[in-house]
Amino acid sequence: MGHTLAEKILQGHTDQEIAGAGQIVQCRVSIVLANDITAPLAIKSFKAMGAKKVFDRDKVALVCDHFTPNKDIDSAEQVKLVREFAEAMGVTHYYECGDVGVEHALLPEKGIVGPGDVVVGADSHTCTYGGLGAFATGMGSTDIGAAMALGETWFKVPPTIRVNITGKPGQYVGGKDYILNLIGRIGVAGALYKALEFSGEAVDNLTVEGRMTMANMAIEAGGKVGLFPVDAKTLAYTAAAGRQGDVAMTPDSDAVYERVIEIDVTSMAPQIACPHLPDNVKPVDETSGLRIHQSVIGSCTNGRIEDMREAASILKGRKVDPKVRCIILPATPAIWKQCMKEGLMEIFMDAGCIVGPPTCGPCLGGHMGILAGGERTVATTNRNFKGRMGSLDSEVFLSNPWVAAASAVAGEIINPAKL
Amino acid sequence: MKVTGTAHLVGDHIDTDAIIPARFLVTTDSAELGANCMEGLEAGWIKRVKGNDILVAGDNFGCGSSREHAPISILGAGIPVVVARSFARIFYRNGFNMGLVLLEVGDDIEKIRDTDQIEVDTATGVIRNLTTGDEIASAPVPPFMQEILDAGGLVDYVKHKLA
Numbered sequence: 189m190g191h192t193l194a195e196k197i198l199q200g201h202t203d204q205e206i207a208g209a210g211q212i213v214q215c216r217v218s219i220v221l222a223n224d225i226t227a228p229l230a231i232k233s234f235k236a237m238g239a240k241k242v243f244d245r246d247k248v249a250l251v252c253d254h255f256t257p258n259k260d261i262d263s264a265e266q267v268k269l270v271r272e273f274a275e276a277m278g279v280t281h282y283y284e285c286g287d288v289g290v291e292h293a294l295l296p297e298k299g300i301v302g303p304g305d306v307v308v309g310a311d312s313h314t315c316t317y318g319g320l321g322a323f324a325t326g327m328g329s330t331d332i333g334a335a336m337a338l339g340e341t342w343f344k345v346p347p348t349i350r351v352n353i354t355g356k357p358g359q360y361v362g363g364k365d366y367i368l369n370l371i372g373r374i375g376v377a378g379a380l381y382k383a384l385e386f387s388g389e390a391v392d393n394l395t396v397e398g399r400m401t402m403a404n405m406a407i408e409a410g411g412k413v414g415l416f417p418v419d420a421k422t423l424a425y426t427a428a429a430g431r432q433g434d435v436a437m438t439p440d441s442d443a444v445y446e447r448v449i450e451i452d453v454t455s456m457a458p459q460i461a462c463p464h465l466p467d468n469v470k471p472v473d474e475t476s477g478l479r480i481h482q483s484v485i486g487s488c489t490n491g492r493i494e495d496m497r498e499a500a501s502i503l504k505g506r507k508v509d510p511k512v513r514c515i516i517l518p519a520t521p522a523i524w525k526q527c528m529k530e531g532l533m534e535i536f537m538d539a540g541c542i543v544g545p546p547t548c549g550p551c552l553g554g555h556m557g558i559l560a561g562g563e564r565t566v567a568t569t570n571r572n573f574k575g576r577m578g579s580l581d582s583e584v585f586l587s588n589p590w591v592a593a594a595s596a597v598a599g600e601i602i603n604p605a606k607l
Numbered sequence: 608m609k610v611t612g613t614a615h616l617v618g619d620h621i622d623t624d625a626i627i628p629a630r631f632l633v634t635t636d637s638a639e640l641g642a643n644c645m646e647g648l649e650a651g652w653i654k655r656v657k658g659n660d661i662l663v664a665g666d667n668f669g670c671g672s673s674r675e676h677a678p679i680s681i682l683g684a685g686i687p688v689v690v691a692r693s694f695a696r697i698f699y700r701n702g703f704n705m706g707l708v709l710l711e712v713g714d715d716i717e718k719i720r721d722t723d724q725i726e727v728d729t730a731t732g733v734i735r736n737l738t739t740g741d742e743i744a745s746a747p748v749p750p751f752m753q754e755i756l757d758a759g760g761l762v763d764y765v766k767h768k769l770a
């Protein structure tokens with residue numbers, strides 16, 4: 189019997205024969221990740237387990253990106269704890285200062301994760317690396333503490349839903365819209381305990397960044413992973429990140445899927461997820477005219493250079509509505525630098541945007557862009573749960589970078605084509 | 608072990624930001640996290656909990672982030688058991704690792720109303736609604752997870768492996 193991408197990758201990391209969905213397998217992990225919120229708990233568990241050292245100092249990544257630069261004393265204490273642990277264990281991939289970026293943009297960019305890897309992270313958006321063909325999934329801190337000690341973890345082999353995306357998208361439509369559209373169709377529990385595997389012409393045509401944007405939101409459908417085949421584009425991306433020995437990978441032609449979903453993007457409008465769940469998705473025109481107070485462009489979903497370019501293409505020569513805080517957070521220092529090189533920073537500043545450091549910041553209602561009661565934001569992030577970005581009475585609308593930028597200019601949600 | 612307490616009903620797709628909003632994630636202390644349990648659902652929600660109460664939820668309980676602070680805050684609030692129509696994947700695994708009892712009951716969830724008195728036998732997974740007399744069976748725990756539970760949770764399981 190043929191293997192799906194999920195089965196294929198897991199098979200490369202276990203000595204057990206993978207027979208199909210539902211089987212429990214013990215797997216070696218390539219990278220174990222935690223951040224400033226989840227690492228302190230993972231370290232607590234790690235110590236309670238009696239562990240003295242991490243299984244491999246080069247295979248643990250600790251990224252302090254959520255509340256950094258530290259927003260208050262408590263968060264500073266947490267980061268200090270993580271830093272001291274990283275020092276004591278000799279962890280190679282520790283990031284906190286000028287080298288820190290949003291973890292799921294940073295690790296692929298540095299070549300720390302790549303095709304065929306099994307990655308576990310104490311962060312639900314670890315699934316982002318599925319865009320590179322890695323079986324990457326989020327877990328809780330104690331599971332991560334165990335993986336840091338043992339270098340292995342257990343998985344239940346997930347059934348796979350194949351999503352075949354065809355057609356050519358119109359202007360201002362990209363990976364974010366494809367994934368929002370899918371979540372709108374299947375719901376926030378539509379892929380619960382399952383793998384999503386993407387294929388089709390529109391997926392082949394996407395950039396690696398666009399694929400990571402899609403994989404990032406697999407969890408918003410309840411999915412365990414969101415996987416993309418590894419093609420020449422992927423290999424060029426990981427080679428540029430300094431990796432060697434990555435190889436192409438496709439699912440077997442006789443792989444078994446639980447179901448196949450077909451999506452044609454040819455006439456798809458930019459999509460928007462309305463409050464308060466990511467599956468409350470509508471074409472942007474159905475929400476246009478709603479006043480906004482903030483627009484956030486960044487995060488592990490859409491904080492990469494391609495996203496910055498898309499936002500800049502709208503903001504160039506225009507002004508942000510004076511009543512709107514348009515907050516732009518390039519996700520890593522390298523992206524920040526690239527924005528400067530390409531003149532994007534000047535475009536953002538001239539338009540009246542607030543440009544901040546690489547941080548999760550407002551995405552999780554942490555800092556640098558918290559909403560008051562009655563305020564509404566458009567954001568290129570991935571979650572619009574009630575109170576996610578501040579007050580329980582605030583509202584978050586999820587969109588692609590073109591829509592977020594155009595709405596900042598208009599002062600209300602708008603289709604960029606109508607700006 | 609038998610747990611008896613008042614049922615507190617919450618809806619479908621209760622996410623981890625509802626269970627414990629990000630602004631409270633600057634500690635790992637269970638009492639502090641417990642004091643703010645469900646603060647993202649409704650301000651002051653915790654006031655209705657007397658201790659040893661039972662949380663009763665709809666579909667996909669615990670969706671969203673991987674924060675283990677979510678099961679910890681529920682335990683810290685004095686709630687040892689969550690009964691749901693279904694659970695989100697990461698939350699389910701976390702709950703077990705933290706020693707929070709999670710019982711999945713599907714459509715039988717309709718047999719429990721807010722403030723009903725509930726008795727849960729954590730060994731058999733049988734739930735008795737003392738107010739209505741209904742008895743509900745929950746889905747069995749997957750064998751591998753039972754192994755971890757039998758070892759006394761993941762921390763002890765790993766401790767054993769490392770020894």
Ligand code: SF4
Nearest residue numbers: 313487488548551552
């Ligand atoms: S950017 Fe947002 S979703 Fe991504 S890791 Fe940070 S807080 Fe989580």
